[in-house]
Amino acid sequence: MTSAVNDITGSLEDYLETIYRILGRSSVARVRDIAEEMEVSPASVTPAMKRLAEKQLIRYSKRNYIDLTEKGLFVARRTMTRHNLLSRFFTEILGIDPEQAESEACSMEHFLSEDSMERLAAFFEFHAASPELQDLLNAGFTSCPEPENGNDLTKLTNLEPGCTGTIASLNAGRKLRGQLIDSGFIQGSRVTLIRPGDDDLPFIVNLDGYDQQLPTLTAESILVHPDSELTGEDDNEK
Amino acid sequence: MTSAVNDITGSLEDYLETIYRILGRSSVARVRDIAEEMEVSPASVTPAMKRLAEKQLIRYSKRNYIDLTEKGLFVARRTMTRHNLLSRFFTEILGIDPEQAESEACSMEHFLSEDSMERLAAFFEFHAASPELQDLLNAGFTSCPEPENGNDLTKLTNLEPGCTGTIASLNAGRKLRGQLIDSGFIQGSRVTLIRPGDDDLPFIVNLDGYDQQLPTLTAESILVHPDSELTGEDDNEK
DNA sequence: TCTATTTGTTAGTTTCGTCTAACAGAAATA
């Protein structure tokens, strides 16, 4: 239940990956090296090695060098690949700080499914081969939320009471934007206007079944597509 | 160390999120509901509730309904949002099966940083607003690995011995492709040709410091950009 | 009202993964 893949835990996968890294450069792997690289006490490494040896993932005898078995090599390499895919997605696509990306990849790598690996790999192939995609992503991330073609886009404050809309974008500064996102206001979320913000009564919307108050000014920075404002709405309801 | 955020563990975050979900539809949350939704024994729920109450995230008194505090509501909502961002990324962008995406999102949600949330949210805003991006991604994922503009792209087998290249794409069927990816052959990986595949001696390349054997036919399906084949290579070396 | 069922809690166990402190083997140095 800890790891999505095999019957190996995330922690053991980390040990395996570390051994892989060390052997990729150092010809031998010792308890000390592993402990250092993982910032863990050497006393924690020994029992982990025992568990890995039990599962036939490493060759390990007391007080001796540590080596990966075929099976261990396979698992380690796959984990490493998952790590790289995630880390690169965070840095190259999302533009996250490399150090932070490493740490996130480290935590998440144990759960990435085979299918997702495949799709992410395909994404990178396409991304590398397509200057158009690169340009689009660069533009999309450097420019502001985009004005977008007028369509039926409107401020959340313009929604009719009782009506529901789908969030298209947030037109707010970094801090407020972060708060809104934390609160669930992301593109695609559906919000229902409960009470429009009168003079000093706060604006109230429903999201996920919860009513949330928003300062009217904040609500104005949320752009939505109203759901079938006037036309047949018997099509999208459940 | 378990959760990237607060001092709350992933497990507790899951409980909080479940309570959030239940209260979003049911007006009250009981131990039973939580146990059912999380597929966990009721005896596991009680101690979790105690831990959450200790941390002031829920209001909980023995044998009574469970309610989120302000702080708990905030954490739950943020977790929910991380979950949604990840789940939607897997389904809408990568095209993963929704059920699998849910499960992956569930495991990973505890580790997504604030920055990554922000960037992912921006990605969705841009994606929703940009038909070009949507078209590109659809095309990129439905079509084959792309022929790509001839450039300096070549089969891995054409690399000079001792030379290094960067993988551009894999031109292989589903199964082989999956195996290659597991073994670390993804776009952007750097591989060095150790020994070209003679008649029956297998092809050997180095990746991550490890020599790997490949059937020549397999190696031919890996397309690479040779690293500065003839021109100055004193620039990229360490 | 009394019993049966549902629901929640407690107690006790297990597994995992970490730690510190103490000890044992190996290597390096005097």
Next chain:
DNA sequence: TATTTCTGTTAGACGAAACTAACAAATAGA
């Protein structure tokens, strides 16, 4: 050779999170 230092292991503890089994409270039925 004897001693110090480095390295690895063991023992013992702890906290988190799950489980089963037994018990207690509350609700519902008869």
